[in-house]
Amino acid sequence: MRPFAYHRPETVAAAVAQAGGADVMYLAGGTNLVDLMRLGVLTPATLVDVTRVTSATIEQTPGGGLLVGAGVRNSDLTAHPLVRSRYPLLAEALLAGASGQLRNMATVGGNLLQRTRCSYFQDVTKPCNKRDPGSGCPARTGDHRNLAIIEHSEHCVATHPSDMAVALVALGALVHVEGAAGARQVPMPGLHRLPGDDPSRDTVLVPGELITAVELPALPLAARSLYRKARDRASFSFAAVSVAAALQVEQGVVRDCRIALGSVAHVPWRAGRAEDALRGAPATEQEFARAADIELEQARPLPLNGYKVPLARNLIVRALADLAAVR
Amino acid sequence: MRESWDSRERIAGRAGRVTGQANTSGDAAAPPPVGADLRISVNGAWHALTVDTRESLLDTLRDRLGLTGAKKGCDHGQCGACTVLIDGRRVLSCLTLTVSLDDESVTTVEGLGLPGAPHPLQRAFVEHDALQCGFCTPGQICSAVGVLAEAAEGRPSLVTHRDRAHPGGSAEPVITGALPLDEEEIRERMSGNLCRCGAYPGILAAIAEAARAGEGAR
Numbered sequence: 001m002r003p004f005a006y007h008r009p010e011t012v013a014a015a016v017a018q019a020g021g022a023d024v025m026y027l028a029g030g031t032n033l034v035d036l037m038r039l040g041v042l043t044p045a046t047l048v049d050v051t052r053v054t055s056a057t058i059e060q061t062p063g064g065g066l067l068v069g070a071g072v073r074n075s076d077l078t079a080h081p082l083v084r085s086r087y088p089l090l091a092e093a094l095l096a097g098a099s100g101q102l103r104n105m106a107t108v109g110g111n112l113l114q115r116t117r118c119s120y121f122q123d124v125t126k127p128c129n130k131r132d133p134g135s136g137c138p139a140r141t142g143d144h145r146n147l148a149i150i151e152h153s154e155h156c157v158a159t160h161p162s163d164m165a166v167a168l169v170a171l172g173a174l175v176h177v178e179g180a181a182g183a184r185q186v187p188m189p190g191l192h193r194l195p196g197d198d199p200s201r202d203t204v205l206v207p208g209e210l211i212t213a214v215e216l217p218a219l220p221l222a223a224r225s226l227y228r229k230a231r232d233r234a235s236f237s238f239a240a241v242s243v244a245a246a247l248q249v250e251q252g253v254v255r256d257c258r259i260a261l262g263s264v265a266h267v268p269w270r271a272g273r274a275e276d277a278l279r280g281a282p283a284t285e286q287e288f289a290r291a292a293d294i295e296l297e298q299a300r301p302l303p304l305n306g307y308k309v310p311l312a313r314n315l316i317v318r319a320l321a322d323l324a325a326v327r
Numbered sequence: 328m329r330e331s332w333d334s335r336e337r338i339a340g341r342a343g344r345v346t347g348q349a350n351t352s353g354d355a356a357a358p359p360p361v362g363a364d365l366r367i368s369v370n371g372a373w374h375a376l377t378v379d380t381r382e383s384l385l386d387t388l389r390d391r392l393g394l395t396g397a398k399k400g401c402d403h404g405q406c407g408a409c410t411v412l413i414d415g416r417r418v419l420s421c422l423t424l425t426v427s428l429d430d431e432s433v434t435t436v437e438g439l440g441l442p443g444a445p446h447p448l449q450r451a452f453v454e455h456d457a458l459q460c461g462f463c464t465p466g467q468i469c470s471a472v473g474v475l476a477e478a479a480e481g482r483p484s485l486v487t488h489r490d491r492a493h494p495g496g497s498a499e500p501v502i503t504g505a506l507p508l509d510e511e512e513i514r515e516r517m518s519g520n521l522c523r524c525g526a527y528p529g530i531l532a533a534i535a536e537a538a539r540a541g542e543g544a545r
Contacts, residue, residue, distance in 0.1 A: 003360045006380040006426050027427065034383075034422045035403050045358070047380075049427055075416075079482045088488070095485040099519020100477070101470065102404060104416045105423070235485070235518035 001037050008049040012178050012212060018048045019208040020180060026050050026210060028071065028110040031102050036115060040124045041131055054109060054212060058082070064218030070109030070211045074164065075100070077108060087216060089225035089244045093167035096229045099236045109211035112165055112175065112191065115202065116158035117238055119143055129155045130199040140302065146240060149301045149308045150265040156199030157302060159263045160192055161238050166262035167227055169270045170244040173216055179209035192267035199266070221248045221256050228319045229262070230311055239263040241308050243315040247323035249283040257320070261312055271295045274316065283324040285317060292316040363426045369394065370438030378425045385409045385420035388435060396436035396465040407520035410466040411435050417473025436465035439472065447540060448472055451533035459524035467520045471534045474516045478506045478538070486515045508538040
């Protein structure tokens with residue numbers, strides 16, 4: 001691991017000021033960053049530990065939502081009574097991720113900024129456009145069984161690994177950030193970016209910007225929601241495909257819904273086409289399948305990950321059917 | 328290399344627990360190590376150390392303090408053999424930078440019990456033959472201590488959340504208070520601790536017994 005200087009500032013302003021130089025990275029839970037430093041994938045010259053400056057509290061907002069400090073540990077967010085009752089899809093997504101030990105360490109801000117688990121990205125002896133722009137993408141013709149099926153590019157077929165982010169995209173969460181240019185709010189989806197011709201940038205944040213909080217909107221619909229995750233083993237494994245869904249049915253008709261998919265794209269994927277197809281439609285399995293098919297028309301699976309298309313379809317249908325209790 | 332840890336960069340005390348800038352006089356391709364002076368509390372005793380900022384808590388415990396209970400299995404956060412408790416919560420010491428400890432208390436397997444007075448979970452692991460080679464056992468036991476505490480606090484697992492609090496995703500009142508630990512719960516909650524010998528049946532039985540006795544939570 002490359003030697004690095006370590007700072008632990010007391011205020012957001014100090015943290016942002018210290019992050020102004022080259023090769024500076026913020027350290028929170030460290031569960032992904034420390035591993036990537038050990039692998040040589042990331043080589044910061046300075047770490048700015050934000051543990052003391054990011055809030056670890058969860059507060060109710062005047063609008064009926066929740067303001068979650070970026071320093072809240074994943075295990076504390078998922079155990080919060082209001083998260084469990086108002087946003088079950090978020091509580092389940094968090095509980096479906098990582099292990100008990102990692103959830104005790106990982107923070108909300110860090111979870112959003114974790115890097116892809118694409119094996120080429122994590123192996124410094126292999127080319128990777130995300131890690132080393134211009135070096136190529138061996139995953140396109142190599143091991144891409146668990147990589148993207150939607151909106152990948154010739155430069156990158158990586159997926160975003162977070163479970164939590166899938167739920168936040170479904171909820172339309174607002175990410176609060178602070179940087180040298182001041183504070184701003186980034187809506188989800190919108191924090192993460194598609195790979196295009198510059199996969200080295202995972203998000204729209206500029207260097208030095210710090211996530212300070214995540215705001216969950218008041219969304220009564222989310223009280224009836226869930227997160228389903230298909231994976232190679234029953235626990236402690238990244239998703240093959242996951243779905244976060246919320247559904248509101250009145251007199252047999254879908255009044256509103258939220259659907260997002262995980263592990264299908266470079267970003268946590270909001271299934272907006274499926275949502276549009278469902279609003280006003282009968283809450284039946286046939287309609288759920290029709291909506292899923294409309295969403296997945298844009299899938300362009302690679303030779304080894306075509307299985308994700310029917311898996312995503314079936315997960316969407318099962319999740320919505322369970323929520324509608326029509327199965 | 329340690330001689331190059333410039334004493335200028337060693338700053339003790341809470342107010343300035345910052346290790347200073349990277350040495351700019353060194354080779355840019357291979358900058359010298361950066362040292363930091365700190366005090367850490369392990370198993371109730373304070374230790375004053377100068378650590379390389381890169382040093383993991385696991386290496387500090389094993390190589391500096393002689394506490395070799397926590398094991399280096401994968402060093403990537405995937406096996407759980409390095410599990411210790413920080414302020415009572417189970418974490419992975421291989422992914423914890425020692426320099427980042429902030430007056431928290433570390434408990435390792437050595438701090439749970441003594442040879443003549445084992446922790447209830449240690450005794451249960453022995454009674455249920457919950458190990459073969461024993462390499463993963465300290466991590467399993469520390470993790471299990473954390474599991475029992477989490478369940479006692481009413482912290483859910485994925486199993487709890489799906490089956491008890493929100494069947495079918497409905498917004499029913501969240502159950503709070505201590506949660507019972509059946510086999511499915513223990514399997515889910517312990518999934519971050521691998522055992523290559525496959526001693527899982529004994530591990531399950533040991534934790535289940537400690538959970539029933541209600542004496543494992545600390």
